[in-house]
């Protein structure tokens with residue numbers, strides 16, 4: 001932790017926002033996205049931190065129901081004020097009332113769902129796994145052919161442009177999703193909601209870069225910012241911009257536990 005932000009968090013936890021990405025940061029990357037459970041030590045540490053920090057949030061590409069299921073956050077003591085921004089900020093769930101706000105499924109995603117299986121098969125990518133999230137469809141290539149994702153990148157970008165969708169590349173995945181929001185927008189809303197004086201954000205992948213950019217510009221406005229990278233051999237785009245580089249979700253769990261210890265909770 002950069003020493004000045006660390007001191008500010010410890011001195012003023014109530015004005016601190018801690019926002020954490022899910023896959024690759026709280027949860028280890030696994031082949032089956034439905035089995036990527038949050039690290040139990042991280043969830044326990046977040047529950048401890050929830051008793052003293054102003055706001056804890058999960059900011060993820062996952063739909064809210066999946067994040068809740070895989071994280072085991074709902075009803076957990078200490079996480080009564082947890083907020084989850086799902087689908088890159090399009091959805092918001094609040095533990096205080098258990099309600100989720102979510103826009104309608106765009107027509108462009110309906111059209112994509114209709115054409116994508118045959119579109120992929122025609123390009124020799126019929127084995128790619130599709131994850132339909134309502135506001136996005138993820139095309140997963142983990143464990144399939146080496147180079148398949150790279151070969152799909154340009155044609156998927158063309159398809160997204162035809163449909164008016166945004167492209168969200170990630171770790172062995174490309175998502176086509178509704179445009180107009182990102183994790184940076186979610187972070188700014190959280191900062192405003194708390195009137196945060198310190199922000200800690202932890203992420204691992206390209207979809208986290210807008211949140212990094214938001215923290216960097218908040219710093220210019222005098223908000224303390226601490227950027228954590230959950231590092232992997234798959235993605236190094238965050239490393240140079242991070243204040244703290246950790247060796248994946250196990251080390252993230254260690255770091256969160258240490259912060260809770262330092263705050264005596």
Ligand SMILES: O=P(O)(O)OC[C@H]1O[C@H](O[C@H]2O[C@H](CO)[C@@H](O)[C@H](O)[C@H]2O)[C@H](O)[C@@H](O)[C@@H]1O
Pocket residue numbers: 021022023024028029030031032033034036059060061062063131133138140142170171172173175205207
């Ligand atoms: O914003 P995040 O919380 O990091 O979510 C981003 C996407 O993560 C998931 O895919 C990634 O994790 C899977 C499970 O470990 C892995 O199989 C896949 O290769 C990764 O790309 C998730 O499936 C997506 O919906 C999320 O948007």
